Amino acid sequence: MAEPIFARVALVGAGLIGSSLARAARDFGAARAVAILDASPDVMARVRDLGIADEASGDPAAALKGADLVIICTPVGVCGAVAEQLAAYLEPGALLSDVGSVKESVVAQVAPHVPPGVHFIPAHPIAGTEFSGPDAGFSTLFQNRWCILTPPGDADPAAVDRLARFWTRIGARVETMSPEHHDRVLALTSHLPHLIAYNIVGTADDFGEDTRSEVIKFSASGFRDFTRIAASDPTMWRDIFLSNREAVLEMLGRFNEDLSVLQRMIRRGDGQGLHDFFSRTRAIRRSIIEQGQDTAAPDFGRRK
Amino acid sequence: MAEPIFARVALVGAGLIGSSLARAARDFGAARAVAILDASPDVMARVRDLGIADEASGDPAAALKGADLVIICTPVGVCGAVAEQLAAYLEPGALLSDVGSVKESVVAQVAPHVPPGVHFIPAHPIAGTEFSGPDAGFSTLFQNRWCILTPPGDADPAAVDRLARFWTRIGARVETMSPEHHDRVLALTSHLPHLIAYNIVGTADDFGEDTRSEVIKFSASGFRDFTRIAASDPTMWRDIFLSNREAVLEMLGRFNEDLSVLQRMIRRGDGQGLHDFFSRTRAIRRSIIEQGQDTAAPDFGRRK
Numbered sequence: 001m002a003e004p005i006f007a008r009v010a011l012v013g014a015g016l017i018g019s020s021l022a023r024a025a026r027d028f029g030a031a032r033a034v035a036i037l038d039a040s041p042d043v044m045a046r047v048r049d050l051g052i053a054d055e056a057s058g059d060p061a062a063a064l065k066g067a068d069l070v071i072i073c074t075p076v077g078v079c080g081a082v083a084e085q086l087a088a089y090l091e092p093g094a095l096l097s098d099v100g101s102v103k104e105s106v107v108a109q110v111a112p113h114v115p116p117g118v119h120f121i122p123a124h125p126i127a128g129t130e131f132s133g134p135d136a137g138f139s140t141l142f143q144n145r146w147c148i149l150t151p152p153g154d155a156d157p158a159a160v161d162r163l164a165r166f167w168t169r170i171g172a173r174v175e176t177m178s179p180e181h182h183d184r185v186l187a188l189t190s191h192l193p194h195l196i197a198y199n200i201v202g203t204a205d206d207f208g209e210d211t212r213s214e215v216i217k218f219s220a221s222g223f224r225d226f227t228r229i230a231a232s233d234p235t236m237w238r239d240i241f242l243s244n245r246e247a248v249l250e251m252l253g254r255f256n257e258d259l260s261v262l263q264r265m266i267r268r269g270d271g272q273g274l275h276d277f278f279s280r281t282r283a284i285r286r287s288i289i290e291q292g293q294d295t296a297a298p299d300f301g302r303r304k
Numbered sequence: 305m306a307e308p309i310f311a312r313v314a315l316v317g318a319g320l321i322g323s324s325l326a327r328a329a330r331d332f333g334a335a336r337a338v339a340i341l342d343a344s345p346d347v348m349a350r351v352r353d354l355g356i357a358d359e360a361s362g363d364p365a366a367a368l369k370g371a372d373l374v375i376i377c378t379p380v381g382v383c384g385a386v387a388e389q390l391a392a393y394l395e396p397g398a399l400l401s402d403v404g405s406v407k408e409s410v411v412a413q414v415a416p417h418v419p420p421g422v423h424f425i426p427a428h429p430i431a432g433t434e435f436s437g438p439d440a441g442f443s444t445l446f447q448n449r450w451c452i453l454t455p456p457g458d459a460d461p462a463a464v465d466r467l468a469r470f471w472t473r474i475g476a477r478v479e480t481m482s483p484e485h486h487d488r489v490l491a492l493t494s495h496l497p498h499l500i501a502y503n504i505v506g507t508a509d510d511f512g513e514d515t516r517s518e519v520i521k522f523s524a525s526g527f528r529d530f531t532r533i534a535a536s537d538p539t540m541w542r543d544i545f546l547s548n549r550e551a552v553l554e555m556l557g558r559f560n561e562d563l564s565v566l567q568r569m570i571r572r573g574d575g576q577g578l579h580d581f582f583s584r585t586r587a588i589r590r591s592i593i594e595q596g597q598d599t600a601a602p603d604f605g606r607r608k
Binding site for chain 1: 381430431434449450452479489490492493494495496497498499500501502503504505506507508509510511515516518519520521522523524525526527528529530531532533534535536538539541542543545546549552553555556558559560562563566567569570571573575578579581582583584585586587588589590591592595597598
């Protein structure tokens with residue numbers, strides 16, 4: 001196996017992403033040692049039982065000692081407070097990063113606490129499942145997934161390159177952009193779809209018990225795919241919507257405008273308009289399959 | 305294998321559902337012979353190449369001769385015209401059914417053309433993929449899927465039972481309800497989710513080329529699941545929205561109300577409200593898994 005890229009990676013937060021990073025760093029030899037730090041004693045106990053870290057004492061000083069890469073893997077809402085707590089323990093020359101789904105807010109929260117001589121390079125791996133916690137992680141989560149880096153303008157190119165090699169080693173494809181651009185793109189591709197999925201499942205939940213049980217029974221007709229998205233971690237998603245408020249509200253505004261047009265077509269019986277609209281959206285699906293972001297295998301109404 | 309339930313099933317329309325029914329009727333021995341009739345000469349030629357029917361001449365008289373079960377498998381919008389064309393060829397005592405995703409409209413369109421002595425029992429199998437046409441069908445499409453029958457009040461119980469046994473034989477689970485109730489439940493579980501998915505993919509498509517290519521690139525973050533739904537057959541879905549207009553508009557109204565509440569929570573920064581909402585929707589997902597309508601296997605960001 002190739003030489004490890006970091007001597008020691010310290011992961012702060014052992015949820016789905018943090019615990020997957022621990023396993024991946026070890027399995028793909030991206031770091032010589034792995035430390036995990038989580039605010040929850042229960043999670044730390046579970047991390048020790050799972051044996052996915054070399055250092056899991058729960059002590060910040062012990063976790064960050066000798067760490068040349070520190071990755072904050074907490075919900076976005078607390079990353080500023082976490083950075084403040086970690087600051088005193090960061091080694092000179094260390095690289096500080098994160099995995100947050102929102103980048104402008106993370107930069108605003110974390111940057112003020114970064115000590116001189118520490119390289120802060122935010123990152124966002126576009127990978128996940130609807131499950132949470134240290135048991136949900138697995139080392140191949142990042143295979144063939146994108147990881148977006150949003151380095152500040154004055155970032156050390158060598159540090160950016162080293163972080164990119166870390167993500168590449170564990171299977172990801174790396175892309176670089178500004179935090180602002182990241183937040184707009186993700187508002188559309190991720191945050192808005194999650195909001196809509198949560199909303200439609202909520203609409204169903206508002207019906208009485210009889211209807212709700214029928215909705216569950218006949219969910220394979222389309223609804224089911226939304227429930228998977230709407231089963232994602234509530235704390236993580238609360239923080240995303242609060243942290244990327246403006247971009248989400250803008251995308252939601254556009255979505256609502258478009259929905260009004262479809263609604264009017266249905267009300268007026270505009271069959272040609274509906275057919276044209278529904279034909280257009282097929283092309284995007286084809287592009288996604290061509291670019292390897294999904295397979296053309298039909299969904300048989302259930303996963304195998 | 306058990307005795308076939310029908311001597312001959314005639315399938316009118318050889319799309320995904322019709323061609324799957326042809327294969328299933330044969331593979332599971334639900335009918336002694338299978339006839340297929342499709343208005344498109346190209347489709348009929350393909351049906352003959354695929355060899356999935358015993359009779360595939362394209363002649364209505366030949367297709368319906370001796371058929372004790374005739375199933376209309378066309379888009380909902382043309383089933384009335386199809387029923388009118390078939391009426392003269394229906395055998396006395398035959399059972400006429402369909403597979404439409406909307407039931408009140410099908411009853412209104414088809415019932416006036418049903419000759420005396422023919423049993424008309426509408427049906428809707430909740431099964432499908434995002435692909436269309438005779439090549440897309442497969443015999444196990446209906447395994448463990450629900451098929452809803454909406455027999456009229458004066459239906460012959462023996463005929464209803466026989467149709468139920470046909471669907472059970474090819475793997476489906478059968479449920480009976482009124483057309484009105486069916487249309488309301490499906491508006492929520494199927495029609496609204498499809499409308500929303502089409503809409504969000506359309507919103508993305510409205511952006512310029514640069515953003516669109518980024519949306520495709522980073523689609524694994526949630527958007528991708530919507531594109532699969534929004535790749536469904538445009539003609540079929542146009543007809544569904546036009547045929548189930550009132551129920552769809554009602555469900556859309558509720559959805560919009562709920563979305564306004566979420567939008568306000570985001571704008572006002574109501575973290576507790578968002579967290580409560582997102583926690584509630586997780587419970588519905590658990591029920592769906594418990595009832596065997598999906599598995600708990602995580603979606604790894606791609607299908608295997």
